[in-house]
């Protein structure tokens with residue numbers, strides 16, 4: 001199942017129009033779009049979410065409850081996990097550390113950490129990623145008893161993992177939850193937030209006109 005709602009963008013006269021289905025007439029000037037040339041032909045906006053099962057060696061993020069398009073409110077509601085090279089999600093929550101819910105990560109943001117600028121994975125790093133993930137996950141403290149929503153949670157696992165991994169281009173010495181959020185996560189959630197807000201407006205009003 002494809003979860004992309006297919007947001008379309010086009011422009012006939014002075015404003016860009018966003019919608020799910022192309023209207024017959026321009027919502028700005030009411031001219032017949034069948035006969036009128038468009039300044040900007042319709043294109044589909046890039047869908048910002050991916051399936052974890054297609055995102056190897058990445059941090060993966062999704063709302064703690066529900067999904068991004070319908071339930072996301074702000075960065076405080078996010079749950080974070082990490083995929084191995086075979087796209088299995090490792091996550092720490094009130095059930096302890098587990099790897100059996102990968103299929104529930106069908107609409108998430110994936111943050112590549114060791115991919116190069118072309119999105120490729122170096123084989124040596126990929127192997128080290130899995131090895132370090134396995135070793136970190138083997139630690140005995142990732143239990144459901146020790147889990148604490150505020151002080152010992154999914155971020156604690158990610159922080160310990162990244163500190164053990166020491167990936168290039170990331171200073172892990174003083175790495176905190178705040179630094180992980182601002183450096184790695186916010187660039188992705190802010191793009192996603194724009195898409196989500198547009199999506200919700202189109203659901204409500206069918207057509208969104210954005211003035212220049």
Ligand SMILES: [Zn+2]
Nearest residue numbers: 012013026029
């Ligand atoms: Zn028009």
